[in-house]
Amino acid sequence: xxxxxxxxxxxxxxxxxxxxxxxxxxxxxxxxxxxxxxxxxxxxxxxxxxxxxxxxxxxxxxxxxxxxxxxxxxxxxxxxxxxxxxxxxxxxxxxxxxxxxxxxxxxxxxxxxxxxxxxxxxxxxxxxxxxxxxxxxxxxxxxxxxxx
Amino acid sequence: xxxxxxxxxxxxxxxxxxxxxxxxxxxxxxxxxxxxxxxxxxxxxxxxxxxxxxxxxxxxxxxxxxxxxxxxxxxxxxxxxxxxxxxxxxxxxxxxxxxxxxxxxxxxxxxxxxxxxxxxxxxxxxxxxxxxxxxxxxxxxxxxxxxx
DNA sequence: CACTTAATCTATAAGTTTTATAGATTAGAT
DNA sequence: ATCTAATCTATAAAACTTATAGATTAAGTG
Numbered sequence: 001x002x003x004x005x006x007x008x009x010x011x012x013x014x015x016x017x018x019x020x021x022x023x024x025x026x027x028x029x030x031x032x033x034x035x036x037x038x039x040x041x042x043x044x045x046x047x048x049x050x051x052x053x054x055x056x057x058x059x060x061x062x063x064x065x066x067x068x069x070x071x072x073x074x075x076x077x078x079x080x081x082x083x084x085x086x087x088x089x090x091x092x093x094x095x096x097x098x099x100x101x102x103x104x105x106x107x108x109x110x111x112x113x114x115x116x117x118x119x120x121x122x123x124x125x126x127x128x129x130x131x132x133x134x135x136x137x138x139x140x141x142x143x144x145x146x147x148x
Numbered sequence: 149x150x151x152x153x154x155x156x157x158x159x160x161x162x163x164x165x166x167x168x169x170x171x172x173x174x175x176x177x178x179x180x181x182x183x184x185x186x187x188x189x190x191x192x193x194x195x196x197x198x199x200x201x202x203x204x205x206x207x208x209x210x211x212x213x214x215x216x217x218x219x220x221x222x223x224x225x226x227x228x229x230x231x232x233x234x235x236x237x238x239x240x241x242x243x244x245x246x247x248x249x250x251x252x253x254x255x256x257x258x259x260x261x262x263x264x265x266x267x268x269x270x271x272x273x274x275x276x277x278x279x280x281x282x283x284x285x286x287x288x289x290x291x292x293x294x295x296x
Numbered sequence: 297c298a299c300t301t302a303a304t305c306t307a308t309a310a311g312t313t314t315t316a317t318a319g320a321t322t323a324g325a326t
Numbered sequence: 327a328t329c330t331a332a333t334c335t336a337t338a339a340a341a342c343t344t345a346t347a348g349a350t351t352a353a354g355t356g
Contacts, residue, residue, distance in 0.1 A: 001232075001233055001235070001236060004250070007259070010259055034250070035250045035252065036250065075266075085149055087149070089150060089155065100155070102152070102156075102159075102182070102183045102184065104183065108286075110162065110285040111155070111158055111282060113282075114223070114277055114285060118223075118273050118274065121269050121270065121272065121273040122270065125266050129265070129266070134261075135258070137262060138256075138258035140261075
């Protein structure tokens, strides 16, 4: 399960992806539209900015905007910034590798083989899914007809 | 990331899978072999028993054993018992479905489309991976030679 | 029946992470 | 100067994780 924070982040990024190239968006506007506690959202957006995903402008006419194109913002990038490791365990993490303190011998850990497979399946989806895909999903939705 | 508890559970189950059909195994034996705090492990095994994965026997000659064959114990089954939902969000969970309190309209949530895809990729791996696969990985390991 | 073994149950708690809230401060625009 | 909106600092309730301790129950053994 991803954290609420990560879900908030993705929803906020969806809004910013929609307005990509159309100038800055206010925190308060995003917060209202997506029902995110404003102060909490502030911290999230700041985090995304400090990690190169967003760009901000203070003062009147200011706000937040994407620094890179929606197609460039993968889920894995966002999740790593907000939630940390994507891998099911540190011992198979590519960006947050760490030894498992309960593991006797990492080389021969049979669990690790399986965890690696799981990690790769995850990354296949998360590396290739971007904000652009959320937008596509948004537009693809057609209200079900009563015909059936 | 899975919890330590889940990792402990999988490691304990690996031991029990090895001894499948060979009588009960003591909690203390598993705890020592896998370096798991004994009291903590007790709770984990009990949980697995109450959910039909394990079977226990009190008193002398007692211990824990698998109730079903290693090939029948999938990762998804274990993880749902120990860590709960496997899905990245409750709104796309098959076993723990719940509405997201911050979501205006679930039907049109664009994030949900992507989360569903992610969930399915996860399940493809976790439903088909069982304790038997851990054992296979265990036996498949061959120490690297110095030749290279 | 008394004794030993080993799982089971109940209670407690330290530690960490998550999910926020409040208020002061800084940078930019007019 | 003044208004605006992001930024920084501090705080904290709530939930979850990771345990530990001790009493109890069930089963087998002599």
